[in-house]
Amino acid sequence: MNVLRMLRDKPWLHAAEAATVAQYGGPDPVAAMRVMLRFILAIVGVIFFLFIITFLARSQYPDFQALAGAPWQPFTDPSRLWFNTALLACASLAIQMGLGGTRHGKLNVTVAGISAAVFFTVLFLIAQFDLWLHLQSMGFYMNGNPANSYFYLLTAVHGLHLIGGLLVLSNVVFRVWYDNDAASLTAPLKLCTTYWHFLLGVWLVLFAILTARPETINALAAMCGF
């Protein structure tokens, strides 16, 4: 719909009544879910956007020590994070494969795809948690430095969103199992897939920010006016 054209409608005139009546149909549950998902993604996006803005602002205070750059900083070599990222990417690919299965009526592909997505997502969460333990063993505690604080905070918030996604996905799968109707899986699984891809995208941004070297962070902060 062209929003600008819509906003120019003159509803007090009745001549165009027939055309406008035909334009708006009844509600469609799938479309409603899709609209809701868009708003959810916008809200989640705003949350991470605000966290990142505060990260950049806070990075300009003298006590901030980025987690990469100097040899003793934990993410100067981010290979562990690359491994975790690969896990989440696999989850995204798997759920996409599951969605492809529903579209082609291949239930076994769908089941395999969803199972793999859940497996890789849970593995990602465990790996992130293990990374927390690793950081703590190296002395990088949450309250040690604002950069540490942001790392724990942002990974926790991201992980919570993934757990939320897992809950919704399990609800979708359970209902399909309960209804015994694989075809009804397509629409909700598509929405879950979008959500997984979105969270992968968010993670890539977080990864880039959290492992950035001080000069990169300073440049980004300067671009934002901090």
Add this chain to the structure above:
Amino acid sequence: MQNVAIADQIDELHDPQTFITKYIWSQDHKVIAIQYGLTAIFVGLIALALSGLMRLQLGFPDAFDFINPSDYLQFVTMHGMIMVIYLLTALLLGGFGNYLIPLMIGARDMVFPFLNMLSYWFYLVSVIVLLTSFFVPGGPTGAGWTLYPPQAILPGTPGYDWGIILMLVSLAIFIVAFTMGGLNYVTTVLQARTHGMTLMRMPLTIWGIFTATVLGLLAFPALLVSAIMMMLDKTLGTSFFMPALVSLGENLDYSGGSPILFQHLFWFFGHPEVYIVALPAFGMVSDVLATHARKSIFGYRMMVWAIVVIGGLSFFVWAHHMYVSGMDPAFGFFFATTTLIIAVPTAIKVYNWVLTLWKGNIQLTVPMLFAIGFIFTFTHGGLTGLFLGNVTIDLPLSDTYFVVAHFHMVMGVSPIMVLFAAIYHWYPLLTGKMFDERLGKIHFWFTFLGTYAIYLPMHYLGFLGVPRRYFAMGSMDFIPDSAQTLNQSITISALIVGFSQLIFLYNVFVSLRNGKPAGHNPWGATSLEWQTPDVPPRHGNWGPKLPQVYRWAYDYGVPGAKEDFIPQNHPVTDSERTAGEHDA
């Protein structure tokens, strides 16, 4: 998909069968709206009582031993937070949003009724957590409703321990509740409008609620983010907002954090919050004015555009709350400019309300009195906003009673005038009964004149430089003795206005039993909610068939029509169509 209401069919998925499912765990938007409304009014009465206690202290210092400085700060904080978040936001969106959206757009219910039910119960939990803070060691937080760090979480501030934690937890739960409800409101408006209900045929009430909800969905995350970070500063010793400091002679472990960062986050939420409250009020008052002036709203399209523009601009004015924080003058100039720009669409709305009344067949009913009262209070509050929006004028007036008077007029009294207008206007639909008109008018005059008796002198106190949030003024040379006399007068007025709200409560509850039957559409309104087959509307709202919409919501005084209004679900006649082609 089970939880999605299919608004084209009679929804059997959540048809209530028992008392519990009908009135407690209800998924019916009307019941949820009433649950929201009653809870919000209950908690609002607590906030009203707190303001009475504050006024007692200010009007008659040293006369009440049971109010000490800590109590006073806690009353201020809880009064502000409850009124802004737990009363106004909840009642306008959770209450009226829930009740009116499906009815006004011709849907059977919200599209996600289960989520809607959860939204209310999360809201109730948030209220319970908030009120629990009155009973924990140290009591509720006394940090002011803005909860600024570092003082909010440091010893010396009342409730710095449990109080602030419960406040932050309660806010987080509220935001979850609002998000669940808000997702429902926007999706329902976009997806469940009945046939013929184009966006530009929606009543302005729905435009206001819809835009405010979008604002809320995008602005509340800022409060959530700041609440999470402050909670971590408090509980885990991080330093997001906490600078290196010495507290009570002791070096704290915090280092390098930025309290100003919190202010930016808070006001990035806080200013849109003003419009989250104001926009639904703008919408509802437009509908009340048009209905009771028997005249189509003046400049409908402009009213819609103004709502949308105000909503967009509200994200670019937040730092005008922070002029005294030491910001760059260029930054202040930018925000002063955007603040003055947002006055333009706001002023357009005020002009259009007045022009709607111009040559209308004005019925001075109780809802209309409150609606007209709103135009006065909002104009006065808005004009003082122009003063405070300018950096150079704001600096001397900041943190004085001028600011208190300004925001109470513009976002306290004004939305509450609309809330009363709305409650009186939709009471016949809600209950099927008419309220007592005489009592309603007495309530109006006490409230309207009383609020002026409270807030006009408060502006003067602000000009004198009387600071806000002070428990007692002590001996300040620049404050004359007459200021204290004025404070006494304000307190007496406030108590009278406070107690006069009992008239409203009496009227609402007694009319439930003794009110005359309202019948269908007692105000002669055009919008869909008044065209339901049953009054009050039953579950599913519309009987077997959804309404078909043929026209906008403001066909009042149409030449040649049988009555002075034509409901939205009445087909367009040939003569109207011919006239329309002519006009086009």
